[in-house]
Amino acid sequence: MWKILFLIHVGLAGIWATDYELLLEDPDIFTPCTEAPPGTIFIRDAINFDQLKVEQEADTIHISGNATTTWDLQPNDRIAAKFALFHHQRGNWEPTVFTMATKDFCPMMYDKDQYWFKYWTSFITNREDVEQHCIKKLGTTLIHEPFDLRLMLKNIRGATLSGRYKTVISFEAFDERNVPRPHGVCFEIRGEAEKIKK
Template identity: 80%
Template structure:
């Protein structure tokens, strides 16, 4: 009996799943983290975007050009990365259940099953150089093929997403003894959640 109820529930959850898009509120796209740990630097202080073009249309971002790393770490350092979604409620940013983290970003940045890959690194064409240095070595150029990006969360089950949201993306470096090295990197992307029609 329990197996039948579980299968019914799982089937209904699949039917109730929805896709959402984050409609950006800031044309600059990247914002400084409002609650970053002391000493954290902004994304644009770790990667130079002067030669990267990001043009915003109502539902899409058109990205092309190169970005160059300025964050200078040791080759043996490990980079932990985290993505967390927050909702603005009653004057505060409240955490949601949507979080993604990896303790070794460089090892998975070209993993086809990762969101990092699907939304960003699949479009970096000089894969061999980037895999060798990751974003650890200052001067590493990330060459992007022109691509279109939509900030979409797919197959979300449960409560409906409504209102203002922000994604907080952070990177933190650790040395061989697992001691944090230098400043971490953080940025936010803010916008309104809109349910996509199927």
């Protein structure tokens, strides 16, 4: 009996799962973090996007070209990365359960199970160079094949997502003694959550 109830629950949960996408507020996509630690720099201070073409059309972002790192770290530095989703309620940004973090981003850049691989690094064509230097070495060029991006959360179960949301993405560098470098990187992507009709 319990097995049957469990199978019914799993089946219904699959049916009730919903996909959402974030419709961007700002055509520039990235905005500075509103609550960044002192000394934190904006993504455009860590990576030069002058040669990267980004065009927004309805719910799709078209990306092509190159980006070049200007964040100058040491080869043995470790970069921790974090992604967190916040919901705007009653004038405040409240955290949600959607968070992803890694203590060592560089070895994970090309991990096929990670969101940044699916949405970003899988489209960087000079993989060998990027894997060697990550985003630590000044002047490393990230060469992108043209790709389309939709900011989506898939198979969400539970409460319905609606209203304004922001994604806060941060990178923090640590030296060989595990001491934080003075300038971490932080940026936000803001938009309106919309249910995708299937």
